[in-house]
Each structure stands twice: as C-alpha cells, then as structure tokens.
Amino acid sequence: MKEKHTPSVRISGGRFMVIGGASLVGSATVEELLRCGASEVRLFDNFSFGSSDAISHIISDPRVTVVSGDILRLPQLLAAAEGLDGIVHLAAFMTLSMDQDPWTGLNVNIQGVQNVVEACRACKIRKLIFASSNAVYGYGESVKGDLVETTPFHSVGAPPAAILYGASKIIGEQICRHAYQKHGQHYVVLRYSTVYGERQHYRAANALYIVETQDAVKKGYRPKVVGDGSETKHFVYVGDLARANRMALESDATDVVVNTSGPEPITTLELVRLVADLSGRPDMEPELVRPDPGKVRLTSGGAFRIDHAAAKNAIGWAPEVSMREGLKRFLAWRDRTEEKISQS
Amino acid sequence: MKEKHTPSVRISGGRFMVIGGASLVGSATVEELLRCGASEVRLFDNFSFGSSDAISHIISDPRVTVVSGDILRLPQLLAAAEGLDGIVHLAAFMTLSMDQDPWTGLNVNIQGVQNVVEACRACKIRKLIFASSNAVYGYGESVKGDLVETTPFHSVGAPPAAILYGASKIIGEQICRHAYQKHGQHYVVLRYSTVYGERQHYRAANALYIVETQDAVKKGYRPKVVGDGSETKHFVYVGDLARANRMALESDATDVVVNTSGPEPITTLELVRLVADLSGRPDMEPELVRPDPGKVRLTSGGAFRIDHAAAKNAIGWAPEVSMREGLKRFLAWRDRTEEKISQS
Numbered sequence: 001m002k003e004k005h006t007p008s009v010r011i012s013g014g015r016f017m018v019i020g021g022a023s024l025v026g027s028a029t030v031e032e033l034l035r036c037g038a039s040e041v042r043l044f045d046n047f048s049f050g051s052s053d054a055i056s057h058i059i060s061d062p063r064v065t066v067v068s069g070d071i072l073r074l075p076q077l078l079a080a081a082e083g084l085d086g087i088v089h090l091a092a093f094m095t096l097s098m099d100q101d102p103w104t105g106l107n108v109n110i111q112g113v114q115n116v117v118e119a120c121r122a123c124k125i126r127k128l129i130f131a132s133s134n135a136v137y138g139y140g141e142s143v144k145g146d147l148v149e150t151t152p153f154h155s156v157g158a159p160p161a162a163i164l165y166g167a168s169k170i171i172g173e174q175i176c177r178h179a180y181q182k183h184g185q186h187y188v189v190l191r192y193s194t195v196y197g198e199r200q201h202y203r204a205a206n207a208l209y210i211v212e213t214q215d216a217v218k219k220g221y222r223p224k225v226v227g228d229g230s231e232t233k234h235f236v237y238v239g240d241l242a243r244a245n246r247m248a249l250e251s252d253a254t255d256v257v258v259n260t261s262g263p264e265p266i267t268t269l270e271l272v273r274l275v276a277d278l279s280g281r282p283d284m285e286p287e288l289v290r291p292d293p294g295k296v297r298l299t300s301g302g303a304f305r306i307d308h309a310a311a312k313n314a315i316g317w318a319p320e321v322s323m324r325e326g327l328k329r330f331l332a333w334r335d336r337t338e339e340k341i342s343q344s
Numbered sequence: 345m346k347e348k349h350t351p352s353v354r355i356s357g358g359r360f361m362v363i364g365g366a367s368l369v370g371s372a373t374v375e376e377l378l379r380c381g382a383s384e385v386r387l388f389d390n391f392s393f394g395s396s397d398a399i400s401h402i403i404s405d406p407r408v409t410v411v412s413g414d415i416l417r418l419p420q421l422l423a424a425a426e427g428l429d430g431i432v433h434l435a436a437f438m439t440l441s442m443d444q445d446p447w448t449g450l451n452v453n454i455q456g457v458q459n460v461v462e463a464c465r466a467c468k469i470r471k472l473i474f475a476s477s478n479a480v481y482g483y484g485e486s487v488k489g490d491l492v493e494t495t496p497f498h499s500v501g502a503p504p505a506a507i508l509y510g511a512s513k514i515i516g517e518q519i520c521r522h523a524y525q526k527h528g529q530h531y532v533v534l535r536y537s538t539v540y541g542e543r544q545h546y547r548a549a550n551a552l553y554i555v556e557t558q559d560a561v562k563k564g565y566r567p568k569v570v571g572d573g574s575e576t577k578h579f580v581y582v583g584d585l586a587r588a589n590r591m592a593l594e595s596d597a598t599d600v601v602v603n604t605s606g607p608e609p610i611t612t613l614e615l616v617r618l619v620a621d622l623s624g625r626p627d628m629e630p631e632l633v634r635p636d637p638g639k640v641r642l643t644s645g646g647a648f649r650i651d652h653a654a655a656k657n658a659i660g661w662a663p664e665v666s667m668r669e670g671l672k673r674f675l676a677w678r679d680r681t682e683e684k685i686s687q688s
Contacts, residue, residue: 160522178504
C-alpha cells in the first residue's frame with residue numbers, strides 16, 4: 001500500500017462531490033461545504049428518492065453543479081468525479097425501500113459503493129467519506145448497552161430487509177477498507193445513527209415517530225407508540241452529521257470507522273412526549289399500540305447507547321445539537337413548509 | 345404468504361439441479377442424489393473454478409446433464425431450471441477469490457443468489473437448498489465457545505475479503521428468507537463448516553492445512569503450523585454435506601437455517617499431526633511459524649465448536665464421518681490421483 005498524499009483535505013478552495021446530494025444529509029452537507037469555502041460542490045443524485053425541493057435553497061449558489069446521474073452507471077460517476085479533491089458518498093436504499101425492492105437495493109448499496117470506489121481510484125480522489133449506519137450492530141434484544149465500533153452484528157428475529165440493509169453497510173465499509181489496503185485510497189467511514197432534521201423525508205423507518213407524532217397531534221389525535229415505549233432510539237441531528245462529513249474530510253484520519261450519534265439516546269415514549277410538547281400539545285398522552293405485522297418496524301428490545309468517543313478521537317467531532325433543540329428546529333421547519341404549501 | 349405445497353421433496357424419481365455442481369460438495373451432492381434414485385440431475389457450473397476432472401466419475405450416468413452456464417446470466421438459469429423439483433445452490437466465491445476480485449465475488453454471492461431465487465419463483469421450484477457458511481459467525485477472538493444459529497457476526501480485525509465473504513452469505517440467507525415471506529418459496533439454508541474430502545481443491549483457505557501438510561511430509565519436510573497451533577478448526581466431511589443437502593430436500597423443514605459441522609472441532613496442531621500420522625510420518629513434528637502478512641489466513645483466537653443439534657432437529661441430519669476416517673479417505677484419494685498423474 002502506497003500513501004500518495006496526506007489524508008487531510010482542505011475545504012476552502014477545494015472541489016467536492018456529494019453523492020446522494022438531494023437527500024436530507026446530502027443537502028445539509030453541500031451547505032456545510034459551501035459555508036466552509038469550497039470552490040465547487042457537485043451534487044450527484046438520480047432523484048429517485050431525493051427531491052429537488054430539498055436542494056432549492058442551495059442550487060442558486062454558482063459554486064453548485066447538479067449532476068443527475070446513477071451510481072450504478074460507472075461512466076456517469078467517472079465523468080462527474082473528474083478533478084475533485086473529495087467525495088462524500090451517501091446514496092443508499094434504506095430498510096423500507098430494501099423491503100420493496102431488494103434487488104435494486106443490494107445493487108445500489110453494494111455495487112454502487114464499488115463504482116464510487118472505482119471512480120475515486122480512476123480520478124485520483126484524495127479522500128472518500130462513506131456513510132455507513134448503526135444498522136451494522138443489527139437488531140433485537142441482544143443490541144444493548146454501549147454500542148462501540150467493535151460491537152458485533154446481531155440479526156436474530158429481525159425482518160429480512162433490515163438484515164439486508166445492515167449487512168450491505170458492513171460490505172460497503174469493507175469495500176472501502178479493501179481499496180485502502182490494495183491501492184491506498186484514503187477514506188473515513190461514519191456510522192450514522194438515525195438522522196432527523198430539516199428536510200426530513202418519510203423513508204427512514206426510525207424517524208417516522210417524529211413526523212407521525214407531529215401530524216397526529218396537529219389533527220387532534222393522540223400520538224401512537226408501538227409496544228411499551230421503552231424501546232431505545234439514538235438520533236443525530238442532520239447539521240451535526242453535515243459537520244461530521246466535513247471534519248472527516250479535513251482530518252488526518254484514514255482507514256477508520258467511527259460512530260456519529262447524537263448527544264444521548266431517547267426512548268420512543270420520551271420522544272413522542274417531547275414532540276407533542278414541542279408541538280404545543282403536552283396534554284396529548286401517547287397511546288400504546290401493538291405492532292402492525294404488515295409494516296416493517298425495527299424494534300430493539302434492549303436499552304442501548306451509541307458511543308461516539310472514537311469520532312472525537314479520530315476526526316475531532318462530537319454532536320452539538322440536543323434532541324430538544326434539534327426537534328424544535330425540525331418541527332418549526334415543518335410548520336413553515338406546511339404554511340407555504342397551504343398558501344400556494 | 346401462501347404455501348402452495350408441502351416442503352418435502354422426494355428424491356426417488358425427482359428432478360434436480362446442483363448449481364456449482366463441478367465443485368467439491370457439488371459433485372458429491374450429484375452422486376448422492378443419483379444414489380437415492382433421482383431421475384434427472386442437472387449439473388450447472390461455469391467451470392471458472394470447478395474442473396471437469398471433479399465430475400468425470402458422474403457424467404457417464406445417463407441421468408446427468410451438464411449445463412455450462414453462469415448464475416449471473418438469469419436467462420441461462422431460467423432455461424436450466426425448467427421442470428425441476430429442487431435446486432441445491434452452491435456456487436460462490438470464497439475468501440481467497442473474494443480478495444482477488446471482490447467485484448465479481450460480491451456479484452456472484454449476492455446477485456447470483458437473487459437470480460437463483462428468481463429462477464425458483466419463475467419455474468415453480470418446490471424447494472431450494474442454499475449453502476451458507478459458518479463464516480456468518482465471523483472471525484477473531486470473540487468467536488468462541490459453542491457457535492449456535494443465533495450467534496452474532498464478529499468482524500473486528502479480520503481481512504476485508506473474509507468479512508465480505510461472511511456478510512455476503514448473511515445476505516444470501518436473507519434473500520431466501522425474503523422470498524419465503526413474499527411468495528412462499530420453500531428453502532433450507534445449511535451453514536457449512538469447512539469442507540474437506542475427495543476431490544478437494546486448493547481454493548479454501550481453511551483446508552490448505554491438510555493438503556499442504558501431506559505435500560510437505562511426502563517431500564520429507566516438516567509440516568508448518570501458523571501461530572501456536574491452538575487455533576480451532578471445525579471441519580465437515582464432504583460426504584456428510586452431500587447427505588445433508590439430500591436430507592434438507594426430503595425433510596418437511598422450510599424457512600430454516602442450520603449449522604452442518606463435523607463431529608468435533610480440532611486444533612490446527614492436532615490436525616497437522618493427524619495428517620502427518622495418516623501419511624505414514626508420525627515422526628514429522630510440526631514446525632510453528634509466524635503468519636505471512638502477504639497471505640490471507642483466517643485466524644480465530646478463541647476455541648470454538650460449531651453446534652449441529654438444530655440440523656438434527658430440523659432435517660434429521662448429524663455428521664457420521666470422523667476426522668480420522670474422512671482424512672484417511674481424502675489422503676488415499678490424493679495418493680491415487682497423484683499416481684495416475686505420474687503414470688500418464
């Protein structure tokens with residue numbers, strides 16, 4: 001393995017591409033790179049999930065180029081990656097879409113990463129940031145306590161699509177590692193915990209609680225919690241992840257995999273109460289309901305906490321936005337968006 | 345999910361296909377199905393790894409058809425699967441080939457399984473047997489004690505190719521499970537432990553100890569053991585696996601995943617001593633050597649045992665051939681083969 005250059009990439013004056021750039025984290029990452037002085041940011045997306053609404057606030061910046069392309073088409077990636085310093089690769093199928101179409105989902109999450117890594121090699125991209133997930137720790141009651149980067153993958157009892165998703169992320173990480181070992185491709189893998197924030201979509205199974213609760217209480221319904229509400233979720237605010245992507249590019253770290261989670265975990269009951277409270281309806285006590293067997297819900301029996309100490313160590317990152325503050329921003333954004341829609 | 349028929353498939357008079365049929369386990373499985381009265385066995389292989397030598401003893405049987413095809417080409421699978429009762433899917437890249445070409449390896453081990461499952465659905469195949477691996481438990485010191493079907497996947501410190509292999513098998517299993525849940529495709533997954541036996545090839549990292557030891561002592565060299573020799577291996581004799589494939593087809597079991605391991609584990613030191621003994625050189629004491637960093641070797645620090653009680657329960661199978669007996673057969677076969685080569 002030959003190290004051709006240092007792994008640190010300067011943002012100011014640099015040229016970058018965010019793959020899956022029209023997504024929640026993607027658009028926030030493009031914003032972050034622009035804010036830190038990038039001279040060019042290419043936003044690569046096939047717009048099959050990501051909508052152009054999510055990027056309307058950034059595409060007016062002359063430094064942004066929107067590339068409508070598909071990571072399964074290597075020539076499109078090769079053309080788009082020409083002359084760049086760094087790539088942030090976010091495009092993926094998550095559990096719900098994986099269940100609907102595992103064929104395409106596995107292609108995107110595995111061959112897609114191979115194509116991105118190949119484009120990095122061919123175009124001599126200095127550093128790749130790959131978005132993995134805490135899904136690599138799996139699901140079920142065995143997932144408990146502090147989840148650190150060495151925690152194994154538990155899958156007993158989880159729906160097939162969830163296991164496919166988690167395993168596809170394990171593979172994506174190793175494709176990066178293999179590329180580093182074979183030809184010195186610098187990379188950092190960030191294991192995102194469940195993301196939420198402005199421009200949230202409805203595709204992430206775990207974030208549904210937030211949007212569904214706000215929708216319910218606004219209509220005057222009691223919000224619902226599946227099970228007894230003791231299930232743990234560990235969210236991270238989208239802006240914190242955009243910052244993590246940027247810091248991973250800037251840092252000296254390479255060939256490393258770290259968790260990027262929010263300050264603290266929360267139970268689903270606490271979460272739903274917090275959303276009801278921030279929506280002005282603290283009186284709306286959540287209703288506990290049985291799981292709908294027809295719906296893919298990810299349940300984790302054990303109480304867990306996703307440790308992010310290694311991220312501090314490797315790339316100097318720690319989450320800054322509390323769940324209350326992040327939710328406040330997110331819910332306010334939803335209110336504004338809805339007003340706009342009802343006015344138009 | 346609609347169950348259209350019972351999961352039990354009668355071998356006598358039945359029609360089958362073994363995908364990866366020119367492999368070690370493949371050729372033995374074809375033999376087993378013929379022995380039990382199958383009316384037709386199609387041997388599907390692309391012969392990229394499997395050699396025609398491995399099947400010369402069975403292709404003279406008029407019930408055998410050799411299909412030279414590639415599982416990445418769905419039309420070839422669809423044509424070959426027409427009119428069959430059951431399919432045994434064995435074709436895969438293992439760790440060593442995965443390291444050389446992860447691109448093709450992931451395609452074969454993941455999209456290949458999707459193609460096979462799709463052919464089963466389209467051709468209304470009653471039952472699919474999928475060969476998984478104890479690699480789904482991972483690698484390293486955390487892999488210890490009794491490995492049962494619920495043991496998680498450990499990957500810390502393992503080479504990328506080994507993790508890619510293990511995760512690709514986890515995905516293959518879930519592709520089967522997803523097909524069962526979505527349209528009632530009957531299947532049994534067998535998690536093979538390390539296979540050895542007649543017609544052994546040189547591709548399986550774990551089985552190298554046997555062939556390398558015999559080769560060494562025959563030339564008068566002391567056999568080598570990497571590390572201190574305490575590393576556990578849990579082998580299974582090829583004939584026992586052929587029987588497991590056949591019994592999985594016959595059984596009422598469906599939507600189930602079970603380990604198929606040999607009677608007992610063995611340490612590498614015990615193994616090398618046993619091979620030297622059976623090769624007529626019990627005096628050749630193994631030499632302990634340091635690992636070669638350039639070579640992909642799978643080390644497991646912990647002492648483990650792969651439990652096969654669930655297989656007994658689900659498909660009535662237990663291993664029958666002891667390590668000593670199996671090795672005796674295997675080494676005798678190697679001697680005969682070598683004689684043939686040197687005479688020709």
